[in-house]
Amino acid sequence: xxxxxxxxxxxxxxxxLIGKALSSTVRIEILKLLYYYSLNVNEISEKLNIxxxxxxxxxxxxxxxxxxxxELQPGTRGSMKLCSRKHDIVNIKxxxxxxxxxxxxxxxxPIGAFVDCNVYPTxxxxxxxxxxxxxxxIKSFYxxxxxxxxxxxxxxxxxxYRFPNLLPPGxxxxxxxxxxxxxxxxxxxxxDWPSDITLWINGIDCGTWTCSxxxxxxxxxxxxxxxxxxxxQYGLLTTWKIKEDGVYIDENKVANTTISCLNIEKNEFITxxxxxxxxxxxxxxxxxxxxxxxxxxxxxxxxxxY
Numbered sequence: 001x002x003x004x005x006x007x008x009x010x011x012x013x014x015x016x017l018i019g020k021a022l023s024s025t026v027r028i029e030i031l032k033l034l035y036y037y038s039l040n041v042n043e044i045s046e047k048l049n050i051x052x053x054x055x056x057x058x059x060x061x062x063x064x065x066x067x068x069x070x071e072l073q074p075g076t077r078g079s080m081k082l083c084s085r086k087h088d089i090v091n092i093k094x095x096x097x098x099x100x101x102x103x104x105x106x107x108x109x110p111i112g113a114f115v116d117c118n119v120y121p122t123x124x125x126x127x128x129x130x131x132x133x134x135x136x137x138i139k140s141f142y143x144x145x146x147x148x149x150x151x152x153x154x155x156x157x158x159x160x161y162r163f164p165n166l167l168p169p170g171x172x173x174x175x176x177x178x179x180x181x182x183x184x185x186x187x188x189x190x191x192d193w194p195s196d197i198t199l200w201i202n203g204i205d206c207g208t209w210t211c212s213x214x215x216x217x218x219x220x221x222x223x224x225x226x227x228x229x230x231x232x233q234y235g236l237l238t239t240w241k242i243k244e245d246g247v248y249i250d251e252n253k254v255a256n257t258t259i260s261c262l263n264i265e266k267n268e269f270i271t272x273x274x275x276x277x278x279x280x281x282x283x284x285x286x287x288x289x290x291x292x293x294x295x296x297x298x299x300x301x302x303x304x305x306y
Contacts, residue, residue, distance in 0.1 A: 003086065005066075008093040011170055014066070018090065021065035026050065027058050031085070034068060038084040059083055105166045105304040111180075111290045112149030115162050117141050118275070119154035122187055122285075126151040128224050128292040150290035153185045153232060156283045158275025163302050165270050173264040176201065176242045177303040178272060181294045182211060183235035185285030189216025195284025199240045200273040202262050207247040207254040209238050210282060220294040232287050234294045264304075272302070 133140025184195035220234035
């Protein structure tokens with residue numbers, strides 16, 4: 001797959017460095033060489049018939065522009081800088097974006113794609129066609145097949161996910177939304193079974209929603225035919241919104257944590273944890289529904305504006 005660098009006129013300093021790097025015919029020849037080979041500075045100087053110190057200066061400009069990778073490796077006389085290609089294609093967009101533009105980023109995460117968990121019986125996972133592993137067995141949550149889960153339940157604990165951070169370079173997140181169909185987890189089902197379900201983003205508490213119960217009085221609209229009555233059937237679609245002035249759950253402000261507190265721009269991924277806090281008043285567990293169970297055809301959804 002081609003490695004593509006996309007850059008716009010909004011990234012003024014980076015674009016200037018790239019422009020400087022591409023303004024030399026020698027540096028362009030170095031990029032052409034590195035498309036096929038990984039070479040050290042001495043090898044580059046020999047192939048282009050230039051002095052080694054000159055080759056080193058050109059390599060430094062390309063490195064500063066982010067157009068090549070360099071790595072120090074042991075050589076016969078000290079260390080040697082090995083150079084390799086970083087990009088196959090550079091797309092330059094000369095038109096900048098309006099300063100007030102708020103683009104939404106939307107990611108629908110399969111509920112079985114959790115990277116960490118802490119679960120307790122009653123607990124289990126179900127796909128669209130069957131149970132995944134034995135019920136009430138924690139080891140079922142580590143089966144490879146868990147990625148296919150469309151319904152997950154636990155009497156307490158949490159599930160943790162990592163969303164890719166698709167925020168463009170130089171942009172600032174202004175609002176983050178997390179939505180999921182959720183309910184409490186009681187044996188079989190019980191409508192008067194409250195549970196305090198908390199959302200954490202990048203390890204920061206983003207508010208608690210209290211669900212009134214575990215709902216099973218009717219079939220979920222999307223439930224597969226093999227899923228029997230007498231157990232959890234559907235949940236409530238719940239949305240956390242972290243804005244510049246605080247956290248809102250279903251449009252009601254619940255906390256003063258702001259979007260800037262989450263340090264969205266600093267990491268390659270965004271950690272999302274859903275569960276019961278250890279000191280929660282109602283530790284009634286939770287069910288999380290995927291797009292084949294319950295009433296809403298979605299998984300765990302993140303929406304971000306910037």
